Amino acid sequence: MNIAHLPRGIVAALAEAPATEVSRRNFLRASVAAGGGLMVAFNVPMMGEAVAQQGAGVEVQAWVVVHPDDRVVIRIARSEMGQGTLTGLAQMVVEELDADWARVTTEYPTPGQNLARNRVWGNFGTGGSQGIRQSNDYVRRGGATARMLLVQAAADAWGVPAADCRAASSVITHVPTGRTTTYGKVAAAAAKLPAPTTVALKDPKDWRLVGKRMARLDTVDKTTGKQVYGMDLVLPGMLNAAIKDCPVFGGKIRSIDAAAIEKRPGVRKVVRVGETAVAVVADTWWRAKSALDALPIVWDEGPHAKASSEAFAKVLKEGLDAPQAVVGNQNGDARAAIAAAARKIEAVYSYPHQNHATMEPMNATARYTPGRCEVWCPTQNGEAALAATAEASGLPAAKCDVYKQLLGGGFGRRGQSDYVRQAVLIAKEMPGIPVKLIWSREEDMLHGMFHPVTQCKMTAGLDAQGNITGVHMRISGQSILASVAPQAIRDGRDPVVFQGLNASGPEAAIGYSFPNLLIDHAMRNPHVPAGFWRGVNLNQNAIYLESFIDELAHATRQDPLALRRKLMANHPKHLAVLNAVAQRVGWDQPAPAGVFRGLAQTMGFGSYVAACAEVSVNKDGHLKIHRIVAATDCGYAVNPQQIEAQVEGSFVYGLSAALYGECTVQDGRMVQENFHTYPVMKIDEMPKVETVIVASGGFWGGVGEPTIAVAAPAVLNAIFAATGKRIRDLPLKHHNLAAA
Amino acid sequence: MARLNVNGAVRDCQAEDDTPLLWVLREQLGLTGSKYGCGVAQCGACTVHIDGVPTRSCVRPLASVDANQKIITIEGLSRDGSHPVQKAWAALDVPQCGFCQSGMIMAAVALLKDKPKPTDADIDEAMTNICRCGTYNRIRAAIKVVANGGDTKSAALAIQHADGSVA
Numbered sequence: 001m002n003i004a005h006l007p008r009g010i011v012a013a014l015a016e017a018p019a020t021e022v023s024r025r026n027f028l029r030a031s032v033a034a035g036g037g038l039m040v041a042f043n044v045p046m047m048g049e050a051v052a053q054q055g056a057g058v059e060v061q062a063w064v065v066v067h068p069d070d071r072v073v074i075r076i077a078r079s080e081m082g083q084g085t086l087t088g089l090a091q092m093v094v095e096e097l098d099a100d101w102a103r104v105t106t107e108y109p110t111p112g113q114n115l116a117r118n119r120v121w122g123n124f125g126t127g128g129s130q131g132i133r134q135s136n137d138y139v140r141r142g143g144a145t146a147r148m149l150l151v152q153a154a155a156d157a158w159g160v161p162a163a164d165c166r167a168a169s170s171v172i173t174h175v176p177t178g179r180t181t182t183y184g185k186v187a188a189a190a191a192k193l194p195a196p197t198t199v200a201l202k203d204p205k206d207w208r209l210v211g212k213r214m215a216r217l218d219t220v221d222k223t224t225g226k227q228v229y230g231m232d233l234v235l236p237g238m239l240n241a242a243i244k245d246c247p248v249f250g251g252k253i254r255s256i257d258a259a260a261i262e263k264r265p266g267v268r269k270v271v272r273v274g275e276t277a278v279a280v281v282a283d284t285w286w287r288a289k290s291a292l293d294a295l296p297i298v299w300d301e302g303p304h305a306k307a308s309s310e311a312f313a314k315v316l317k318e319g320l321d322a323p324q325a326v327v328g329n330q331n332g333d334a335r336a337a338i339a340a341a342a343r344k345i346e347a348v349y350s351y352p353h354q355n356h357a358t359m360e361p362m363n364a365t366a367r368y369t370p371g372r373c374e375v376w377c378p379t380q381n382g383e384a385a386l387a388a389t390a391e392a393s394g395l396p397a398a399k400c401d402v403y404k405q406l407l408g409g410g411f412g413r414r415g416q417s418d419y420v421r422q423a424v425l426i427a428k429e430m431p432g433i434p435v436k437l438i439w440s441r442e443e444d445m446l447h448g449m450f451h452p453v454t455q456c457k458m459t460a461g462l463d464a465q466g467n468i469t470g471v472h473m474r475i476s477g478q479s480i481l482a483s484v485a486p487q488a489i490r491d492g493r494d495p496v497v498f499q500g501l502n503a504s505g506p507e508a509a510i511g512y513s514f515p516n517l518l519i520d521h522a523m524r525n526p527h528v529p530a531g532f533w534r535g536v537n538l539n540q541n542a543i544y545l546e547s548f549i550d551e552l553a554h555a556t557r558q559d560p561l562a563l564r565r566k567l568m569a570n571h572p573k574h575l576a577v578l579n580a581v582a583q584r585v586g587w588d589q590p591a592p593a594g595v596f597r598g599l600a601q602t603m604g605f606g607s608y609v610a611a612c613a614e615v616s617v618n619k620d621g622h623l624k625i626h627r628i629v630a631a632t633d634c635g636y637a638v639n640p641q642q643i644e645a646q647v648e649g650s651f652v653y654g655l656s657a658a659l660y661g662e663c664t665v666q667d668g669r670m671v672q673e674n675f676h677t678y679p680v681m682k683i684d685e686m687p688k689v690e691t692v693i694v695a696s697g698g699f700w701g702g703v704g705e706p707t708i709a710v711a712a713p714a715v716l717n718a719i720f721a722a723t724g725k726r727i728r729d730l731p732l733k734h735h736n737l738a739a740a
Numbered sequence: 741m742a743r744l745n746v747n748g749a750v751r752d753c754q755a756e757d758d759t760p761l762l763w764v765l766r767e768q769l770g771l772t773g774s775k776y777g778c779g780v781a782q783c784g785a786c787t788v789h790i791d792g793v794p795t796r797s798c799v800r801p802l803a804s805v806d807a808n809q810k811i812i813t814i815e816g817l818s819r820d821g822s823h824p825v826q827k828a829w830a831a832l833d834v835p836q837c838g839f840c841q842s843g844m845i846m847a848a849v850a851l852l853k854d855k856p857k858p859t860d861a862d863i864d865e866a867m868t869n870i871c872r873c874g875t876y877n878r879i880r881a882a883i884k885v886v887a888n889g890g891d892t893k894s895a896a897l898a899i900q901h902a903d904g905s906v907a
Contacts, residue, residue, distance in 0.1 A: 083836070226815075232771070266826060359840050361835065652876060680870055682868055683863065683868075684868075686877060
């Protein structure tokens, strides 16, 4: 096994490992005869696979490995979960590298290697639509640095100035003589050169790869069944585990009767996982799950055994008028303006708990020995998974590593490492044996990190002419940070609550100006854990604000677009995407007969987005969403066809949430356990989506999430236009849209 | 010991009679292309063909399948991803996370065999699988590409592939 090109971290790790460790890795590549004469292919994607299969490559720079035959491997720190980041980030590096795109592949460095190399690959966290917008500069510099080293190596070999050489598509040319060589031929020499001290990046007008509609690099294996997800992993001697955590949050195990199932076929061990969960380990997952289902468990349901969504809604309602609240954005004196107003408009909205419901339920495979703990898992945060591995195993992080697997969906759920911790705790009970933990769909639904639950009271004051004199937006409800990072809460303030509502800033600024404004938050946290759910707090904030803007337009007999334009005069980038939508949809022309339109706009994750929905509602109240026009200004558009895919996907996620998404607490636990009680949108309900990319340049905005926030309010506003019914509480499935 | 005819080969497997076919395929036969997404026939990620009929294998007990019935999984659709449906899927970059796509492709193959020129209503009726990433519109476009004899340009996505082709 040639390990020459591997980062020092893994070379050191392999050197520390016993000889059997290395040979085991090679062994994993083979197909071996398993019990019963069946052929079972082991497939273990991990760092080093490229080496084992493809021969020696050289790390020219941390992000770039070049093989002698000119194949180029780009290292990707962020996790691929469908959003296309493997391809987008590779485009960024290769743009500056000037390598042949047709010969580019990607690989993940491990979090352990990152730790060992002083975080040379930066942040592994994949959330907040930040993959490209936060790492574009340093990954491009990596590509440019590698190109400069390769060119310098060629120039040195020829004894000519590097300035006389140029690179294109992995070929270096000495311009005066026309001599050429390739990246593969000079890579070894380039790797020995000192890195240049100044690295210039291309002017965006010179980009050849960034901005192009490139096909993804990871598609084909997803069409053949060959792609290995965490759930598909098979290791030699591996056992499988199923788990049940106390269904009531905050509860724990009182007793279990392990003897009742220990003799079932294939069962190897019943393991308590902390105080709250129990796992069954068996030869196959199906046997583990069946045995777990038969295991008598008595729960101590703890202090929240009687908690309910209904009761918590009352707590939220109280927060709407509570005297104490944290101010997120204010100008002027909104309360005074509203009190003095000729007319007052008020509306109360709510947004429920929702589960991420990734298609692939949570899973992780762990192998523990007293000297080393390794985890194979789909994770949005490899470094957090490594930390969880170290903590649960009791070993220092340097003796642990995490091999990231492709994610069958993430949506924020896999930024948490609860399932990693569980897998390690189970594996620790069976040293040396790899154990794959898979959550059932039911476990996944009961133990999500849920979309926070909130209510909102919107109040506006109008003068005698119908001009808005003041707006008060009071949000009452759950804080995500209080759940996942309580140390980040200061004086009751969770700044993430005000996503899309901030006075200014490049991340998520409000797109309206009001003469007097107050936006505040009364934090009320139920016992249900909250998490970052694709779109995060922008989702409900945009529903509240954009619905209310429409309510104000209606109350003052103004066109919803005209009112927005008036209020958005000082927010040109917000307004530009809204105008782009209005133009594409033909707002100044009537919609087709029986079809009604609704608008919404917001800013989040560094991008400006707007949408117009065209819907019809028949006499039975059946809603049909015909067409969506959506515009996004993400500054620079790295791969427009993938932006379109993300925008379309955002409507599926956002409209599934609006139509159906609700997790209800009863007796302290979630009621919905699978897709029959937690339905999601299917192809028959999917509208046409027309995406307008407004790449205004000069900044890098996220794409995976912001559009979700305009999906629901655009449709809610269109429903109002169609029916006169103002839906203020989601999901829509509870509302009868039929004419009274 | 049960005997199954999977992807053209007769395979023996050991599992309890009530074990769902999905888990026999995944854990006994090493065919992990069919996915577990719900276990209650709601999401369709486990879809395989049994004698040509798209079947949710997560609720199909092993004992209910005999060795004369021909099971085709995503792995058996083609040797090299060259089935017209797979080719259309790749040309249009349909998958996002990809976890549901084996089941989607198996459902689409069955639909197109039954109705080579499906209408939108046919697609709505046959494609009841769940995708959370939101690939539905590209799935619809890819099915129409196959119905059009593989004319990927008809989808008008203008995707640039590494081999220089444009879909």
